Amino acid sequence: MSSSISNSKPEDSVMNQTKSQEFESDYIASQQRRVYLKISLALFLVMATALASVRLFTYLNEASAEGIMGRVVEARKALPKIVKEEKDLVMMFGSSMVGAGFSPRQFDQQAKELGKDVKSFNFGFGGLNPFFQDYLSRRIQEAFQAENRKMKLVIIEFNPFQASQTRWNGAVPIVDSFLTMLATDKELFEIALNDPERGALLFNIKYLRNDISAEMITSFFGREMFPPKRAKRFDEPQELLDKRRELGNELNELFEKEYPDFEDARWHYGWQGGGTIPEERSERTIQVFKEYYETFQDDSMKKNRRLRRIESSGIESLHFEPLLVESFIRIVENFKPVAERVEIVMMPRDFKWINYTPEAQARLDQAVMQIEKATSLKINNHQLLDKITSDMYRDVTHLTKYAGDVTYTHHLVEEFAEHL
Amino acid sequence: MIFNTPLFFLFFAIFILFYGFAFLRQKPKVYLILVGSLIFYGAWNYRFIPLLVGSGVADYFIALAIANATTQSKKKWLVTLSLVINLGILGLFKYADFVLYSVADFLLLFNYQASLPVLEWVLPVGISFYTFQSLSYTIDVYRGDMKPRKGLVEFVAALSFFPQLVAGPILRARQILPQMHKIALPTWQTAKHGILLITVGLIKKTGADLLAIPAQKAFEAKEAISDIELWTGVIAFAGQIYGDFSGYTDMAIGLALLLGFQIPLNFRVPYFALSPVDFWRRWHISLSSWLRDYLYFSLGGNRTGHRTRNVFITMLLGGLWHGAAWTFVAWGAFHGAIITATHYFAGLKFFESFNSKNNVGIKILKWFITFYLVLIGWVLFRAADIDTAIQMLIDMHTFSSTVEGDKTARVLFVIVIFWIAITHIVDYFILKGSEKFENKKWLFWSTMIFAHILCLFIGEPSDEFIYFQF
Incomplete structure (x- = not known):
């Protein structure tokens, strides 16, 4: 061995050294590839398994866009059909107060009596503050613009307590999830361009987490484990609660009897997004509804509902969240290109129970002024309508079926008939 | 990012x-x-x-x-x-x-x-x-x-x-x-250690984000809170800042290991410290050693007979390093004072014999006093201003809140303590050597997956690392 080394030529030695270096370099490179392949696989498999478990969790808990905002999803799905309706279109857009307080088919009937043949739709959704409504209104705008169609009239509800800071604070854990449910990829991409970290997070929620963010899960379990402190509630009479439960059960039975073919829907096209109407119901049902809503008129119940609204929405102090007021202005602007006329309303308020402090009223006046200036539209203030009495509310904000909604829908027809 | x-x-x-x-x-x-x-x-x-x-x-x-x-x-x-x-x-x-x-x-x-x-x-x-x-x-x-x-x-x-x-x-x-x-090329063993540290860091950060809620409630109290909620909030902040910062460091060390780099430790179970001096040997080691080597020694260290002055200046500037506010200066001064006091007491004959005893009871007492002093320091560190900090310290010690702590507050207190203890115990075992655990394939990988699942389920009320601002 030693002799072979000593007998070799110097150029051979250099070549051998180079070959040996190349061999060593190749060996290190292959080692490197192997170790990084293992690292990459390990990281990928750990993350993939963890993400799969999130998806499994959301699947088992029916946590998805359909499960969480089913009414919105169904209404969005109906848009292509709505756009193709032959009659002039009317839409009332807003919160759950619109959902409960606007009866589209009755609006159409009463309008017809005035010689106006229109088809109206209820686009009132619970749980959406103006920030989310802004995105939904963009989807509506897109659907109408795609067919080059305009609505005859759009009535947009400005709900003061939906735009409060308290409301916004309560919505923070769901912002990302709701955004991914309502925004398009293009909108998410625009967010990503301004803020890559947030953009990546939103795409991750949308495509890898089935729209369910970690914040949403945490807040869901967190509230179960550590419920937020509430003001002491007033005791509601037990006999009234029992009676309400009994009547509620009876109403369910009557519904099944009167609508045997009803397919479960949270936004029913046949009902134009509204609910049933008294003309379709039996006398007995109307009577049970009346008795049912009477059980809500107890003082302690009203006081509790008021407290709940104060805690969840700051309904009497009205500290506005600027972002939500700006979002509302955008909603109005989103509707303008697809409507011949846009009206803004503030829906009736149960002024027996909900009263603003002078400071809150001043803040509301300021917000109204800001909206009117930005949109060049006058807000129709229906908050203190005399014809809507306190017993027409099933709590302190939502109107009752067949009484509150009918009266208010009548009022809307009267007020806006000239624009139909 | x-x-x-x-x-x-x-x-x-x-x-x-x-x-x-x-x-x-x-x-x-x-x-x-x-x-x-x-x-x-x-x-x-x-x-x-x-x-x-x-x-x-x-x-x-x-x-x-x-x-x-x-x-x-x-x-x-x-x-x-x-x-x-x-x-x-x-x-x-x-x-x-x-x-x-x-x-x-x-x-x-x-x-x-x-x-x-x-x-x-x-x-x-x-x-x-x-x-x-x-x-x-x-x-x-x-x-x-x-x-x-x-x-x-x-x-x-x-x-x-x-x-x-x-x-x-x-x-x-x-x-x-x-x-x-x-x-260097990482070995599979160092890579596994890197993945372990990244995962532990993620868990700590996730926990820290949850601890931010009671901490915020205590430090930014918009309404009256009970004494137990106040103490829980302060202890939660101790857990939050540790989880946040040491979690980030763990991730940094883990990521570096995957790239073939060795980054030295920055924390060594600091809340197990038995004296303020010991605390600074365990907390943010890279900063405290930097200040020791480049500031304290430059001032003369122990040699010039001005140890107290030098310690105090070093800690004061160390406090200011954390942020441009008087609360950080006060925090640095407080630590300067308690380190000086530790040196003073350690030199007394009575405490010399006290220190030399290897008694569990004495160790617990020393640990308790140190942790208590560190908590006081965190009040100065986290409070919006000096006045708020002083008021909080008064409230913490007078137990004068008119609000009664309910069962939820007591449960939360226990959870916060438990979380800090758990993170320290895990860190202690990693410090001692986690090779055995890393080599138990099924246990190691299932733990890693479980930890990541946990992180994906828990959202962040605060999405910033506290130490970024420094």
């Missing part, structure tokens, strides 16, 4: 793809680290990249010039230049407004309303970390503790090395530069 976000995961996945499979040789790898680090930093604010690179380039050439300087006075002049550049950048971005506001407040005491031109500049992320890191290089070269290294790209890549760029640990040039010069 924050480690526990999808964007970072995406970034790191792409980075590993190039680093592990395409850029196989030394030099291109260094370039890749530099480019990757600048992208990482630029994702936060690309406008500050020149500041980061600029301070690195300046110190690189200053260090070379120091080595080539023929006279001591020239060397001194050059190291002063480095100090002026680095501390100037830090002062301008971090402390200028604080000084101006403080001057204005002081003048107001004499009824003089001064309108001073405040800058209101955005604070570049990680500026306190990378300026100290860069500064240590020129000082080491000046002191003759290391020779300057040639290779500008290697130096800037080391300075901007993304795992530790924005929240430390503060690496010394002599720790990172040799590694950057010859990048």
